[in-house]
Amino acid sequence: MTETTPECRHWIGDARRYCRALDAVRPYLTGPRCPLHTPAALAGRAESPPGPGWPAGAWSTPSPQSASALFDQRAVASGKRRASVRTYRAAQQAVRERKS
Ligand SMILES: [Zn+2]
Known part of the structure; x- marks a missing residue:
């Protein structure tokens, strides 16, 4: 623009x-x-009179994308979601690190 x-x-x-x-x-x-x-x-x-505007924190809601990425990682680590061996190992590593 x-x-x-x-x-x-x-x-x-x-x-x-x-x-x-x-x-x-x-x-x-x-x-x-x-x-x-x-x-x-x-x-x-x-x-028209000015309105209240956007509600406070209208855009502060955390994106669910990071959450779904974590679920994906867990699914890959558990073997329920198909992935390459390399991705599978990385996901297992990531899930292990999150637990500890
Ligand atoms: Zn004018």
Whole structure:
């Protein structure tokens, strides 16, 4: 993605130019817009109030990938999961190290 300085991309038909304002420009579905040209402002509505945002720790949940990797390792070490001899030995070693 190319990062450009956000400027209002609202087309001002009468002036035959883009707004290009740089102050308080925020991304909307229609593109970056200044406070004068937000979808709500153009529709004559009040801006929606800021919400609570993301719940605290929304992305702090540990990825289950490490857990499944461990289960995989155990399955390989137990011989229930098919693997090359080398992988099997490495998994056995890893499981042994985890237990001690
Ligand atoms: Zn604008």
